[in-house]
Amino acid sequence: MSLTKQNSYDLVVVGTGAAGTSAALSAAQNGSKVLLLEKGTHTGGSSNYTEGLFSVDSYLQKEQGIKVSGTDVLKEEVEYSKFRADSRIWRKYVDSSADTVQWLKDQGIEYEGVQAMGAGEATWHIYKGMGNAVIHDALLPQAEKLGVELLNLTKATALHKDGQGRIIGITIENVKTNETQDIKTPSVVLATGGYLNNAKLMKQITHYDTDRLVPVSSGKGTGDGLEMAWDAGAKPYETGMAMLFGGYLKDPDEPSFKMMPSQMNTAAGQQPLLWVNGDGDRFVDESVVYNFSYAGNALYTQESVYSILDQATINKMITDGNFMGLGVYVKRGQKMDKLQAEIDQAIAAKKPFIFKADTIEELAEKMNLPVSELTKTIDSYNQDCETGTDSLFGKDADYLVPVNHGPYYGFKLNVGAFCTMGGLQVTTDNEVLDNSGKVIPGLYAAGNDAAGLTGDTYGPNMPGTCVGYAFYSGRNSGTNATKYIQELAEKA
Template identity: 45%
Template sequence: MLTNKNKYDVVIVGGGLSGLISAFQAADKGLKTLVLEKGRNLGGSGNYVEGLCAVGTEMQKAKGINYTPSQLVQTELNYSHYEADSRSLKEYFNESAETLKWLQSKMGVEFTEVTKLGSGMVTWHLLKGQGKEQIQKNIIPSVKKVGCEIEVSVSAQKILKDGKGKVSGLVIKSEANGAEEAISTNAVVIATGGFLNNPKLLREETGYDPDKIININSGKNTGDGQKLAWAAGAQRVAKGTLMAFNGYLNDPTNPPYKYWYSEMNTAASLQSLLFVNEQGDRFVNEQVTDNFADCGNVFLHQNAVYSIIDQATVDYLSKKGLLKIIEIYYEDTNKPLSHLQEQIDEALTQKLPFIHKANSIEDLVKKLSLTNLKPTVERYNELCKKGIDEDFGKDSHFLVSVERGPFYAFDLGVGAFTTLGGLKTDLDNHVLDRNGKIIDGLYAIGADAAGKLCGDTYSPNICGTCAGYCAYSGRKAALDIAKNLTR
């Protein structure tokens, strides 16, 4: 047998943040609970989560922050052009402070501070040691302590139903030897974290070009849950949202996480310097980096994006400090990027494909076929001298000229963490069929159900929304299962 029993009250497909939280709540309510994780390790992309959204917490009150849930709901509705679901947002935000308290009291989850990102609201409750430390140190031990069974390297292959259309079991498979068997269960919870790591599905379901997207996650989010649920009759909706963030060094020869804390990536992507497209044309007010999702959108609409920096700017960032802070990463503008030149030189020595150096702008044009780069730089330098961005309205603080060689061009893709949605759920996270009816016994949580929180663009104005929803929805689904099974 691949599991210890052949019948469970609930089986949770996916051992990431939302799945583990759901498993704890279910087992804590006395349910026979099984977690299936297709990988060898638990936590999934939750290991990289930095913080959770909540409103009305003690941490916010201590800083004099007095947002109301209604304010957050309205902000999300406005940002999404009312594509987000008002009722889901209302319930989530109304319960968010209590959800954080529950995480702290029941599983010992530790938070360090509440902050914001870019121009957003102060809703981001940072996890001590990020998701990895809290999942490995506190959440997993808590899940095991309440008697939940966890099986790794085991995947779900098919949802089984009885004659009335209610979930009755799962076909599962050993990822080690391919053996399959069927188990019985009253409920299945989909918690597989979206489909960012499935290029075919990403292109078909969202229209995004996967070649432009740099995946910064666990690498395991391949749409398993969506495909399971769709095959069981689930409605395919709210599937077009990508949690994209700012430009990111486009290096297919190295794992993406290498540049997460790279000073070179910070300089090229996050300082609102000169961005040009495949023609060498400037195309946006570079302060768009203040909202990482907006930045991701505008970058994805170019065929290519380059960050153009001269040696004078490299020297300034290396010796003087930043032009703008990056919350939780680089919060002191007076602290220089002391390893920037070293990282640039190393990348050039290794001939990494994303970086290009030339002694003149004309040479950069020849190297990259950026036809309009020379007049673009000349116009940009003219605006820098005036101190007024007559073309796109960028603040004069970020009008940094490109005059002293050598000159660098950094090829930027778009970083992304997850997709949001794919499955339509009700307020208790039941999965709905093509007619909007409940598929009895089938639930979806976390990123797989989070499309209803946004429109076509994730809102970093309320940072941590998806991660907070992972905790909220995981608990919500488990409580509903427990209620239904004990009637």
């Protein structure tokens, strides 16, 4: 019994997120016969939860009078990566970004507008309905109209090459029946979403303490495409970077993604207020939260971290709004009308991440922190709040908010992560390179499987970079794969 309608395709795309779906649609728009694979029941992967994409010089920015220099963006991002990012890839990405925004609009998606995140540039093009609507209301329907064959519950397990090293096929497998099939194809696009959800790989090729890492994703980024490509001779490249987003509450009774819209989670982990480590000491300027990836790095410098809020601060966030939101889930400045109820419910349920006490001494005991050290830290912090000068780390006076009105709340912070990026070295055409730095003809990588955009830390200073690159690199892969197929046909 065959898993597919046909035994051969011009292109097989592995993964149905922003990168894979864009690759399949672009290839089909250029005349290719495409097979699109999804190993899960549902399509879209972690792209379903994305909020918007990066671009400069788009029609939306022009309408809003927003001016961002593409060359300045390129220079800043390459410097941010300590020159581990590929300037050529950034150049092509930046120059194509406005066209990607327009292409998505042409497929039927709608935008809410353009905004910044934290202290970053206004490059974030927010789409209506999040990524779920982009993929399922626009891209996939368009692809299927053009004859793209979509197979759910089907994964790719091996790439096949000929004696000259060119891609000639791929093995696929039904994840329920374990039935396999070899497909003939001269080109493959790998868009499997990285490896955040592969605990073994995370331990092997990153420095993160995976016990404290909270993956907030579809759960399907298990490195399938990377390992398949490495087995076929592709070069492992620029692994080890996870897109961290600062403090995150870990509820053992609920899926991690359920905390995203929580006002309590945002109040605890995303505000520039007071953090202490397991010794009860401050260890950083907490306004680092305005760059959420830096915040994640800072949290990882300590074995454990707690956020401390008093009732006055909670009341202020309820009546006046928060300092720093969490994307579009809890917007910056939003009045936290559900915050007290969420806190009270967590305390009543005896959640392990939250502590409440009438005094700082009692709070320290409940959190198992040194009582004398925590009281000393908070006394010193409150003095700094009175003078308006952070004597330890120089935090802006706007974020020096005293902790002196009980009851007091402590929150144990873990580190949230959206995805990994990197693993395969690619050209500006998204062709995958082998261990000797040569192109593997017919093999492409897009989205989080492709390296070239980052160093060891994601750059939220240009919000939307990750998913923007997924859409762009998917299109780039699909278009260039079609050109490659056509060249093969001309030579035959």
